[in-house]
Amino acid sequence: MCYLCISASAIETLVQISTIDAILGGVYDGVMDFRTLKEYGDFGIGTFDSLDREMVGFNGNFYQVKADGIAYPVSDSMETPFASVTFFNADYEEKLPEGTNYEQLQAILDGALPTSNIFYAIKIEGSFNYMKTRSVLR
16 A cells, blocks of 8 residues: 655745755755754755765654665764755645556646645655665765
8 A cells, every 4th residue: 555645734844954056066065963954854855964875854764875775874963965854744645546657656746736836745655666766976
């Protein structure tokens, strides 16, 4: 069974640490540790000091996805130069049909999101035969 959950309330806040332009400009030094980042959200994406792999925040835990595809727990002292986090609170939930592919998921999202002009936090819960990840080396 797979569920699509969307956090889209107007009262929720997305906190962004730094900007993508800073990252594109080579500003890779960590500016906030994860102990502090947890005060701003329990769900999100980002990276680590010196662009050391990909960060995923899920259910209050933060992980470093390495090149082997495994998500390793992050210590509170590690730092991020870029992250976008929020406290996930599902405002919308829908059971996804078994076997939903990527194109079908896109259509479902297009129908569920009221506008494409704001940020949404989207969580999909379920069991998957395959999950493709990507990660850059430090």
